[in-house]
Amino acid sequence: MMITTDRTEKQGGLIARKYYSGFPYAHDTYNAISRASDGKIYYILSSERMDEGGKMYVYDPKTDETTFLADLTAICGEAGQHAVAQGKSHARFYEYEGKLYFSTHVGYYQLIGGMDRMAENLPEGILPYPGGHFLAFDPNTGIFEDLITVPGGEGLVAMNMDVNRGQLFGITWPTGQFVHYDVKNKKLHTLRPTSERGEAGEPGVDFRTLCRSLLINPIDGNVYYTVAEGHIFCYSPTSQSLQKLEVDLKLDYFGRYDPKMPGSMGYNWRKIFWYAPEQVAYGIHGNSGYLFRFDPDKQTIELVQRLTSQSSQQSGMFDQFSYGYLGFQLGPDAETIYYLTGGPVYEQGKRIKGQDHIAKGAAKGIENLHLITYNIRNGLYIDHGPVFYTDGTRPSYVNAIAVGSDGFVYTLARFNHEGKEISDLIKIPDPLVNR
Numbered sequence: 001m002m003i004t005t006d007r008t009e010k011q012g013g014l015i016a017r018k019y020y021s022g023f024p025y026a027h028d029t030y031n032a033i034s035r036a037s038d039g040k041i042y043y044i045l046s047s048e049r050m051d052e053g054g055k056m057y058v059y060d061p062k063t064d065e066t067t068f069l070a071d072l073t074a075i076c077g078e079a080g081q082h083a084v085a086q087g088k089s090h091a092r093f094y095e096y097e098g099k100l101y102f103s104t105h106v107g108y109y110q111l112i113g114g115m116d117r118m119a120e121n122l123p124e125g126i127l128p129y130p131g132g133h134f135l136a137f138d139p140n141t142g143i144f145e146d147l148i149t150v151p152g153g154e155g156l157v158a159m160n161m162d163v164n165r166g167q168l169f170g171i172t173w174p175t176g177q178f179v180h181y182d183v184k185n186k187k188l189h190t191l192r193p194t195s196e197r198g199e200a201g202e203p204g205v206d207f208r209t210l211c212r213s214l215l216i217n218p219i220d221g222n223v224y225y226t227v228a229e230g231h232i233f234c235y236s237p238t239s240q241s242l243q244k245l246e247v248d249l250k251l252d253y254f255g256r257y258d259p260k261m262p263g264s265m266g267y268n269w270r271k272i273f274w275y276a277p278e279q280v281a282y283g284i285h286g287n288s289g290y291l292f293r294f295d296p297d298k299q300t301i302e303l304v305q306r307l308t309s310q311s312s313q314q315s316g317m318f319d320q321f322s323y324g325y326l327g328f329q330l331g332p333d334a335e336t337i338y339y340l341t342g343g344p345v346y347e348q349g350k351r352i353k354g355q356d357h358i359a360k361g362a363a364k365g366i367e368n369l370h371l372i373t374y375n376i377r378n379g380l381y382i383d384h385g386p387v388f389y390t391d392g393t394r395p396s397y398v399n400a401i402a403v404g405s406d407g408f409v410y411t412l413a414r415f416n417h418e419g420k421e422i423s424d425l426i427k428i429p430d431p432l433v434n435r
Contacts (some may be wrong), residue, residue, distance in 0.1 A: 013385040014371060016395055018415050019425040021045060021066045023055045026422045027087075027107065028397045029412040030212070031326050033425075034093035035402045036100060038139060041410050043402075043425060044072070046088040050108040050119070050126065053085040056137075059425060061406040066425060069137070072104050075144045076133045083127035084108050084119060090212070091170075094161035096183070099136045099145075103170055105155035106132070114359035115262055118154075118174055118200070132156035134168050134181050148188055150179050160214035162221050167237055169214050169223050174200035176210045178225070180237060189240050195227040203359075204260050212326065213271045215281050217296055224281075224296060228259035230267030234296070247299040254288045255318075262359040263322055271328040275376065282337065282376065286324015289341060291374065309343035309370035310383040317344065320354050323361040327401035327411055335377045336432065340398050340411055343368040343386055369395045371409065373432060384431045389415060395426060407433040 026045035033043035041059040053073030059066045072086035073079050087107015093100040106129045109116040122128065132155040134147040150156060150172055157173035166183040176198030180189040194210065201207035208228045215224040223235040230250035234243045249267045257266040270286030272294070281294040282304075289308035292301055312319055319325075319342030327340030344351045345366050354365015368386035388394055395413035402410040408427040415424065 014387045014428050014431065016387050016389055016413075016426045016428045018389060018417075019059070019066055019427070020417050020422075021055070021057050021424050022068060023047075023424070024420070024422065025049055025052055026055075026424050028399070028414070028423050029088070030090050030399045031092050032089040032102070033400045033402045033410060033412055034100075035404050035410070036093065036139065037095055039405050040139075041402050041404060041425070042093050042100060043400075043410075043412060044089040044102075045412070045424060046107050047085060048087060048107050048109075050084055050122075052087070054087050054089060054104075054107060057425070058139075059410070061404060061408070069142075070144060075135055076104060076130075076146055076149070078130055081127065081130070082125055084122070084129040086133070088155070090155075090157050091159035094163055096161060096163045096166055098140065099138050101134070101136050101161050101168060101183075103135065103156040103159040103168075104133045105157060105173065113203075115199075115203075116360050129153055129155065132170070132172065134159075134170070147183070147186075148181055150177075150188075151190060152177065157210055158212050158214050158225070160216050160223070162216050162218070162223075162237070164218055165221050165237075167221065169216070169235070171210055171214070171225065173210060174198050176208070178235060178242070180235070180240065191235070191240070191242060194225060194233070199262070203262055207260055207262060209259075209262065209265050209268060209323075211268045212265075212323075213269060213283075215272045215274065215283075215294075218274060218276070219279065222296070224294075226268045228257070228266030228268055232294075245296075245299050247301050249285065249292075249301065251301070251303070253290055253303060254285045257287075263357050265323045270324040271326050273328075273330055275330070277335070284324070284328045284339070287318055287322075289319065289324065291337070305374075305381065307337070307339050307341065307372050307374055307381070309341055309368075309372065311343045311368075311370075312341075315344050315351055317351070319343070320363045320365045320367040321361070321399075322358055322364055326399040329401045329403060331373075331403045331432075332405055335375055337374045337376065338401060338403050338409060339372040339374070340401050340409075341370055341372055343370045363397060367396070369398050369413070371428060371431070382431075387428055397423060403430065
């Protein structure tokens with residue numbers, strides 16, 4: 001196991017600025033924000049309404065303005081079809097040959113047994129969800145392209161792109177099929193489900209929480225994902241075959257989980273990215289907050305250190321979001337990890353305790369938002385403290401990140417707008433730039 005020296009600094013809290021993009025129904029967004037090569041921040045605000053699609057926007061740091069780009073349902077050519085709307089995107093934007101590629105996901109669920117399930121009991125005249133789409137957007141022309149709809153009427157809960165070879169990959173929700181779309185040849189390959197019946201399964205039997213982050217090795221184009229038991233699978237786009245690796249993520253340090261039960265990510269990694277200088281990947285295990293190093297060639301996993309906030313480490317308790325956090329990304333310097341994670345809230349010296357267990361991905365209780373940075377090259381971990389708005393309230397339900405080139409970190413978070421809680425764009429001063 002690789003051991004690093006724990007160099008630690010702690011600074012004061014950060015003040016975030018809120019933006020209202022104009023969507024009054026905006027709900028929690030996962031992953032769907034990115035900084036493009038033009039320096040602008042592209043993002044999607046989700047909708048949980050049956051008849052209202054999610055909305056795509058762009059923020060320009062130079063003008064300090066947000067601009068509405070399109071409704072997801074309209075982009076997919078489904079406006080007026082009276083079907084369940086394209087409510088979400090669960091994907092970052094990937095740039096390939098001048099276009100931004102992304103995907104769509106269902107946002108309207110039915111809560112059954114405390115779990116989010118695909119809606120079955122729809123009002124008369126409303127058709128089922130048509131299925132997630134792979135999409136492309138040209139920032140220069142403003143033109144959207146609907147590439148393909150995944151089969152089976154399922155959304156895309158995870159997506160990544162090989163931007164060297166023009167290949168798109170995804171995992172569908174709720175059954176967890178692995179899909180591969182060849183952009184150049186316009187061909188879709190659908191493989192078997194990745195993990196039993198996924199989140200459509202019966203708890204205690206064939207239920208498995210699905211992986212939310214796909215890893216692409218840019219050297220050979222192979223794709224990696226995990227399952228709740230901790231196994232790591234490799235997909236070869238060349239042979240369209242899957243192989244289980246010898247190494248896995250079922251580590252004592254991550255905690256103990258029953259993969260057949262909902263309410264956690266199990267032994268899945270929460271988020272992972274490729275780190276070119278070492279030709280390995282760095283990932284985060286959601287529930288424990290452990291940073292790890294994955295070498296696909298040697299098939300090894302090495303724990304680096306815990307990236308949870310200092311207050312979480314001192315409390316010894318897991319954070320409040322049941323799946324962990326997706327705001328985990330390499331910064332512009334290509335060596336510093338930026339991580340938006342949780343931290344306990346105290347009243348009169350006592351930690352506010354949330355629910356012991358919930359059966360879906362959600363916050364079990366109130367928590368602070370912390371910005372953590374970790375430099376891979378020198379091992380410097382910094383907890384920059386909790387993030388607040390100017391009125392003293394705190395951002396919540398944060399599961400996305402984009403590190404701008406303008407000295408700010410961007411995410412999508414809940415806040416109060418004209419007496420109603422929505423989720424929208426916020427920006428946080430980058431403490432490594434604004435010193």
